[in-house]
Amino acid sequence: MISHRHQCVFVHVPKTAGISIEHVFLAQYGLTWDERAPLLLRFNPDPALGPERLGHLTATEYVDCGHISEAGFNAYFKFAFVxxxxxRLVSEFNYRRYFTQMSFTEFVREGFPEPCNYSDAYRHVLPQCDYLYDDTGRCLVDFVGRFENLQADFDRVCDTVGIPRTLLPHVNASESGEDASASPRPAGAAAAHAAYYDAETRDLVGRLYQRDIETFGYRFED
Incomplete structure (x- = not known):
């Protein structure tokens, strides 16, 4: 998402409440979800311009695919959530209703979408670092918030871009495609995703997303 009015770029990592964040910015323009194209949130028929949904561009693609100049990208405030x-993988499994086709264990072992950078389904399982870092290992965003601290971190974003602090909405899944039920759990509550895993799948996912885990300091029980 690019908001020129607020001079910011939101790098939307799937399954991190991104559509709720985008709704807040759309409201600043007086736009509905169906009118989201001006913020670069439209469907994309041309793979040369990025993935199926331009809202899921990686940080490098904003410039590489010609959506903003390098100077503009560098000047704007860039943020993301992890x-x-x-x-995140449990949320994706439920969001796309993979459970109607296979168990979670089967999904982790062999059910991932075929690798294709244009595919939105594939974008949903990309490591989060792939969205935020370039090939040299440099982080391209100015602020990385956490889904687990969603509202407080989004308040910081609002303060930075100059919009009123806004309570993030629970977006209807049928309207936007977001998993509206996947909300941060209350402090001290058990990790809901734990019930989906056994020792094998926990280890497989840990290895698949090792860089994300190490970079952002996550533990299974977080």
Whole structure:
């Protein structure tokens, strides 16, 4: 998402409440979800411009695919949110209703979408670092919030871009495609994703998203 009015770029890592965040910015323009194209949130028929949904561009693609100049990208405030990788994958499994086709164990072992950078389904399982870092290992965003601290971290974003602090909405899943039920749990509550895992799948996901886990300091129980 690019908001030129607020001079910011939101790098939307799937399954981190991104659509709720985008709704807040759309409201600043007086736009509905169906009118979201001006913020670069439209469907994309041209793979040369990025993935199926331009809202899921990686940080490098904003410039590489010609959506903003390098100077503009560098000047704008860039932010993103990340999430516990084990929890994020459970949310993806439920969001796309993979459970109607296979068990969670089967999904982790062999059910991932075929690698294709244009595919939105594939974008949903990309490591989070792939969205935020370039090939040299440099983080391209100015602020990385956490899904687990969603509202407080989004308040910091609001303060930075100059919009009123806004309570993030629970977006209807049928309207936007977001998993509206996947909300941060209350402090001290058990990790809901734990019930989906056995020792094997916990280890497989830990290895698959090792860089995310190490970079953002996540533990399985977080």
């Amino acid at each position: 999430r516990n990788p084990w929890s």
